[in-house]
Amino acid sequence: MPLVGCIGQRGVVGGGVTEAGIRLTGVTRSYGDVLAVEGVDLAVPRGRRLAVVGPSGCGKSTILGLMSGLDEPDQGVVDVLGATDQAARLARCAWMPQRDLLLPWRSALANAAVSLENRGISRREARAVVRPLFARFGLAGFEEHRPRQLSGGMRQRVAFLRTFVAGKEVLLLDEPFGALDAITRAEAQDWLRAALEAEPRTVVLVTHDVEEALLLGHEIVVLTGRPGKVAASYAVDLPAAATRRELLATPEFIQLRDKVLAALEQRPSAPVAAVKSADGSPNPVRRAEG
Numbered sequence: 001m002p003l004v005g006c007i008g009q010r011g012v013v014g015g016g017v018t019e020a021g022i023r024l025t026g027v028t029r030s031y032g033d034v035l036a037v038e039g040v041d042l043a044v045p046r047g048r049r050l051a052v053v054g055p056s057g058c059g060k061s062t063i064l065g066l067m068s069g070l071d072e073p074d075q076g077v078v079d080v081l082g083a084t085d086q087a088a089r090l091a092r093c094a095w096m097p098q099r100d101l102l103l104p105w106r107s108a109l110a111n112a113a114v115s116l117e118n119r120g121i122s123r124r125e126a127r128a129v130v131r132p133l134f135a136r137f138g139l140a141g142f143e144e145h146r147p148r149q150l151s152g153g154m155r156q157r158v159a160f161l162r163t164f165v166a167g168k169e170v171l172l173l174d175e176p177f178g179a180l181d182a183i184t185r186a187e188a189q190d191w192l193r194a195a196l197e198a199e200p201r202t203v204v205l206v207t208h209d210v211e212e213a214l215l216l217g218h219e220i221v222v223l224t225g226r227p228g229k230v231a232a233s234y235a236v237d238l239p240a241a242a243t244r245r246e247l248l249a250t251p252e253f254i255q256l257r258d259k260v261l262a263a264l265e266q267r268p269s270a271p272v273a274a275v276k277s278a279d280g281s282p283n284p285v286r287r288a289e290g
């Protein structure tokens with residue numbers, strides 16, 4: 001599998017996937033006096049990738065926690081692949097946090113295999129499953145290295161591999177590259193995108209980085225400041241480009257980035273065409289206009 005192939009040219013939201021993925025309807029969650037998110041409506045078609053951006057503290061991680069089944073809303077419904085009860089949501093979701101949380105005493109291989117072992121697969125079998133994936137994840141030759149012997153980008157790849165082999169259909173990625181320097185982060189984004197193109201999952205990515213949202217999401221949702229509400233959403237429909245640099249320089253990329261930034265800063269931007277969910281229904285969010 002090429003790690004970075006031809007980038008851009010994603011199918012638009014509405015590209016024929018009809019199965020329900022994740023749907024939040026009227027979701028509100030408070031922590032004591034703090035109203036974290038209010039009346040959130042979101043839909044992620046199965047097999048698609050939603051990027052969630054918003055100001056710090058607006059409830060992005062709260063939304064992931066609700067999807068994952070680790071938390072319950074005060075109001076509203078969280079449906080993950082047809083399941084609304086907490087345990088069933090937990091069973092469907094794998095979570096990748098910002099920090100890699102690798103076990104320092106375990107090799108990269110043993111760390112990546114941990115999620116399989118947690119599912120009751122023997123250590124030997126788990127490692128045999130994970131080992132061939134190391135090359136595909138750009139980690140060949142580093143199987144026996146301890147986390148401290150790996151670069152930040154490599155550690156994140158091991159963490160992602162661990163998340164990926166957990167066998168869950170939904171991947172919840174909470175600022176997975178937030179701790180990486182700019183160059184490593186760019187490589188990690190290209191790599192993750194290629195990995196998800198090769199083996200699609202239903203993905204929700206929380207990020208502060210608008211470029212990352214454009215590069216990795218099929219759709220982007222912008223939240224308001226706390227309490228987080230959906231302010232706008234955008235389909236990501238970019239032209240084909242041979243390289244990341246070319247893609248970032250296309251008028252489509254620049255325009256969309258400006259629209260998302262404008263929505264984040266709550267300043268006017270050019271009108272945006274309505275986005276449709278993959279099942280053909282309008283995604284239940286307000287659009288940035290103006």
Ligand SMILES: Nc1ncnc2c1ncn2[C@@H]1O[C@H](COP(=O)(O)OP(=O)(O)OP(=O)(O)O)[C@@H](O)[C@H]1O
Pocket residue numbers: 031032034035036054055056057058059060061062063226
């Ligand atoms: N378990 C909790 N107990 C109390 N308050 C919480 C809890 N989880 C979140 N909050 C509060 O809810 C609000 C939303 O938090 P959340 O972490 O979801 O925001 P975020 O958008 O992910 O933030 P950041 O971008 O800074 O990571 C914040 O004010 C936070 O302090």
